[in-house]
Amino acid sequence: MNNDIQEVLFDQDRIHDAAVRLGKQITQDYAGKKPVVLSVLKGAYLWTADLLREVDLYLDLEFINVSSYHGGVSSTNEITLVTDIRSDIQGRDVIILEDIVDTGQSLLFMKELLAKRGASSIKVATLLDKKAGRKVIIDADYVGFDVRNEFVVGYGLDYKELYRNLPYVGILKKEVYTD
Ligand code: PRP
Ligand code: MN
Ligand code: MG
Numbered sequence: 001m002n003n004d005i006q007e008v009l010f011d012q013d014r015i016h017d018a019a020v021r022l023g024k025q026i027t028q029d030y031a032g033k034k035p036v037v038l039s040v041l042k043g044a045y046l047w048t049a050d051l052l053r054e055v056d057l058y059l060d061l062e063f064i065n066v067s068s069y070h071g072g073v074s075s076t077n078e079i080t081l082v083t084d085i086r087s088d089i090q091g092r093d094v095i096i097l098e099d100i101v102d103t104g105q106s107l108l109f110m111k112e113l114l115a116k117r118g119a120s121s122i123k124v125a126t127l128l129d130k131k132a133g134r135k136v137i138i139d140a141d142y143v144g145f146d147v148r149n150e151f152v153v154g155y156g157l158d159y160k161e162l163y164r165n166l167p168y169v170g171i172l173k174k175e176v177y178t179d
Contacts, residue, residue: 001163005154005170010145012167015050015127015155018144022125023054025142026095034058035093038085038114040106041065042164043099043156047127047144051097062087068106079109090118098126099156100147101140102133111138128152128169151177 010018037059039048052061065082094114101107107124114122125142132149147169153159154166159177 001166004163004173004176005166006173008168008170009147009152010128010155010169015047015144015168018127019047019050019054022142022144023051023056026051026125027054027056030057030093030095033093034060035095036060036062036087036089036119037095037097038089038110039063039097040099040110041083043158044097044127045164046156047099048097051125051127060087060092064110066106066109068103077105079106081109081113088117089114091120093121094119094123096122096124098124098140100128100130100152101126101138102130103135104133104138105136107138107140108136127155128157 035057037052039045039061041063042065062085063083064085067080067082096107096110098107111122123141126140127144128147129140129143129145130147130149150171151159152169153163153172154169156164157169158164159172
């Protein structure tokens with residue numbers, strides 16, 4: 001699996017540093033509050049585990065599963081709500097955790113859903129921000145790293161559901177993907 005990687009962009013140490021940095025900021029910004037952290041499966045599973053261990057707050061952890069890539073290398077316009085949350089987020093401060101913001105469409109979908117359900121505030125903490133990929137105007141509030149407009153895998157991010165277990169973020173060799 002490691003042989004399919006052309007270049008490592010962010011290794012475990014750098015990701016840990018980002019988790020510490022953002023964890024401190026979130027701890028300060030939400031001092032005295034009890035936010036609901038909404039982790040977006042599947043991609044955000046490792047980022048959620050690492051970032052939240054650096055956050056010193058009472059918080060609720062919820063998981064939502066939305067899908068836009070449908071296994072390929074480019075995001076589709078169609079966002080599917082695969083698994084919803086069951087708790088009530090009316091009047092709550094929600095922090096969405098994403099592995100990557102690319103076109104921004106998944107995030108827009110979730111922000112609209114949460115706003116409709118009466119969240120009192122909605123912020124976003126993403127490990128990676130691919131600003132060149134945006135199709136809608138939306139921004140993350142906490143960003144680990146900006147990333148070039150290249151297809152990245154690892155640390156939660158998949159290609160056809162594989163590579164999520166790589167401990168780093170890297171660029172896949174061109175010959176590995178065909179579409
Ligand atoms: C990926 C990624 C983000 C989203 C970003 O998830 O994990 O959730 O796409 O893309 P966007 O900004 O263009 O909407 P994906 O749909 O591949 O599902 P997954 O997390 O289960 O892999
Ligand atoms: Mn995702
Ligand atoms: Mg995916």
